[in-house]
Amino acid sequence: MRTNTIYAEQLLLASSSMEENMEKKERQGKEGDELLQAVHAQLWTQVFSFANSQTLRCAVELHIPDIIHAHAGPMTLSHLASKLPLPSSPDRLRRLMCFLSHLNIFKHSTMITPSGGDEREEDAYELTPLSRLLVRGEEKNMVPMVTVGFNVLMVPWHHIIGSLEKSSDNAFKRVFGVEFYQYAEQDAELGVRLNEVMACDTRWTMPGVIEWKEVFEGVGSLVDVGGGTGTAARAIAEAFPAIKCTVFDHPHVVESAPECEDVARIGGDMFEFIPPADALFLKWILHNYGDEECRKILKRCKEALPEKGGKVIIVDTVMDGDDDGAGDEFKDARLALDLEMMLLFGGKERTEEEWRRLLQHAGFSKCRIMPIKSSIHSLIEASL
Ligand SMILES: C[S@@+](CC[C@H](N)C(=O)[O-])C[C@H]1O[C@@H](n2cnc3c(N)ncnc32)[C@H](O)[C@@H]1O
Structure with a gap:
């Protein structure tokens, strides 16, 4: 009888440690997956890091920080487009501004504006501490570095x-x-x-x-x-x-x-x-x-x-x-x-x-x- 109890206890112990091992493996697997996912994303970011300096240069060459600064407050995309030195597709300009807002170069918000007797929601942008350093004429502007x-x-x-x-x-x-x-x-x-x-x-x-x-x-x-x-x-x-x-x-x-x-x-x-x-x-x-x-x-x-x-x-x-x-x-x-x-x-x-x-x-x-x-x-x- 005693031998049987010991045997049952041993079985129980073995199965619980098997369960623990499986849980551990599963956990390690999940952590491994998460790590892999994180480094995968990090490498994507590194591959495209050139886009940071190139989009920044584009914005400064188009005087976008100067234009928003002169407007003094959130500026809608269509208004910004109307002030650029070159014609631009609204969709393409929005995508550029979206990328730069993600980099915290501009602050994105939305504004309700009148549209043909109606109203519509428009993307709007304002300067951040970063883009304030890209306004020409400011003593410590970093325009030359960027361009x-x-x-x-x-x-x-x-x-x-x-x-x-x-x-x-x-x-x-x-x-x-x-x-x-x-x-x-x-x-x-x-x-x-x-x-x-x-x-x-x-x-x-x-x-x-x-x-x-x-x-x-x-x-x-x-x-x-x-x-x-x-x-x-x-x-x-x-x-x-x-x-x-x-x-x-x-x-x-x-x-x-x-x-x-x-x-x-x-x-x-x-x-x-x-x-x-x-x-x-x-x-x-x-x-x-x-x-x-x-x-x-x-x-x-x-x-x-x-x-x-x-x-x-x-x-x-x-x-x-x-x-x-x-x-x-x-x-x-x-x-x-x-x-x-x-x-x-x-x-x-x-x-x-x-x-x-x-x-x-x-x-x-x-x-x-x-x-x-x-x-x-x-x-x-x-x-x-
Ligand atoms: C990196 S810049 C630094 C300019 C300045 N010292 C500053 O920090 O704003 C290097 C300067 O060294 C000058 N330079 C390079 N070779 C030189 C040389 N052999 N004799 C005299 N000046 C030279 C360049 O014309 C340039 O203005």
């Missing part, structure tokens, strides 16, 4: 595989046969757009740079090397009137810089000669180059600086090494910018350690790296 020559800048991305083999590869040069800046010199429209992109980034970055007052203390003269059309040099001259500022860039670039009595302009090639000063400002320059070319530029910098107290003030991106980037809203953009530098110039974004090593090898023994408020870049001060 810059995609036709040319996208081409090297199609050649990314060929860029992986050699650490010195420059996809842009491989495809177009000339260095990027030589190409930009020939293509006047691209040149103007690039200068606007630089000026746009500089307007975002300089207030945060100027907050580091001690970096500029004791500096009597400063040259902004590769300073483009002088936006940064003018901001420094305005914040620190005692500093004699000069913008130095290719002759055709400095010629197009607006005249400013507080900022001198000198044209030249930084690989050949850099005008002497107490401090040299290099914003968004060294990331265009590999280490060997950076060393050549830094050698010219050293020659231009006084042996005692001379310094370079670098504004460039600093990568976070192994950091997972949690809470860093610029992480994705920095990683993409690193690849952009690789493809357009054979350049790179550097980690803190790589910056310190590069600068130390070039003879700049003291190096400080500081964050810049509201900017993708960091501030690097390196003294001789």
Whole structure:
């Protein structure tokens, strides 16, 4: 009798653990299905991520943010269509706006409007904090960033595989046969757009740079090397009137810089000669180059600086090494910018350690790296 009870208990135990196992398997199966479904959808999203930048560019080139801004409030699709610089099919425009509303570029709602003695419901759109930064004329608008020559800048991305083999590869040069800046010199429209992109980034970055007052203390003269059309040099001259500022860039670039009595302009090639000063400002320059070319530029910098107290003030991106980037809203953009530098110039974004090593090898023994408020870049001060 006793043996039978034990046997029955064992049977019960075995069947309940079988049931548990089946439940577990079913659960795992469901979780596996859900995971598979999620990654499947994620890959679809990644495949079409190019649509984000392309639709954004389309909206800005059609002045949609400007038109909605001027309307001041939710604007119906038909009203928006009537203000566009080109005729558009209402259905196609609605689909574009639907995509951009999904990206939170515009806010979608519906409005009741009169229609031939009756009423109808219409789609309407208004600006969001994102599209407010795409209104022309606003001081910190990012229109140049969104619209810059995609036709040319996208081409090297199609050649990314060929860029992986050699650490010195420059996809842009491989495809177009000339260095990027030589190409930009020939293509006047691209040149103007690039200068606007630089000026746009500089307007975002300089207030945060100027907050580091001690970096500029004791500096009597400063040259902004590769300073483009002088936006940064003018901001420094305005914040620190005692500093004699000069913008130095290719002759055709400095010629197009607006005249400013507080900022001198000198044209030249930084690989050949850099005008002497107490401090040299290099914003968004060294990331265009590999280490060997950076060393050549830094050698010219050293020659231009006084042996005692001379310094370079670098504004460039600093990568976070192994950091997972949690809470860093610029992480994705920095990683993409690193690849952009690789493809357009054979350049790179550097980690803190790589910056310190590069600068130390070039003879700049003291190096400080500081964050810049509201900017993708960091501030690097390196003294001789
Ligand atoms: C990425 S842009 C940065 C412009 C500016 N510093 C800024 O951040 O707004 C690089 C600048 O370096 C200039 N540049 C490139 N090669 C140069 C060279 N060999 N000599 C002088 N300037 C050069 C380009 O014309 C361009 O204006």
